[in-house]
Amino acid sequence: MAHESRSRRAGVFDIRLIIALLIGVYGAVLTVLGIGFTTDEDIAKAANVNINLWAGLAMLVFAALFVLWTWLRPLRVPEDVQAAQQESAQ
Template sequence: MANGSRERRAGVFDIRLVIALLIGVYGAVLTVLGIGFMTDSDIAKSAGININLWAGIGMLVFAALFVLWARLRPILVPVEAEPAAERAATAAAAD
């Protein structure tokens, strides 16, 4: 923060959080499907592995890592020293 400029976090506009949300929702759905709705024939089709369960858990871990990344290394957005509304009022008063 040099030269008097201020910075703030990107917050919900951070693309990493959007990606984490999408992957997390899909991961939760797959985990629920893997736990409650996989039949023995479905497991036999996937070489004996409950693929929905493991893919869902993997996606949840991936989403958690993205959230952790966004929290530990936030994107900082510079904030203007003079808001645009004040600039417009100053420009209008000068005319």
């Protein structure tokens, strides 16, 4: 089991940050588009809703919440590995 814990510690990454990165970038791009580059024609097409702006803002809020979650409850790798080993040993 020793090699297993080594590999896990070396390879650990937090999926929550990747989700926040993707949605955050999407939100930022959409917000900028919605403020500056979405034409009246586009807005008329989308039933008079500036969907880029609103969806962008919502995604920014979502990304911020995920970052907050990651920050408040960080991954604790060593405990997890121990717990997994104890369990597989049983």
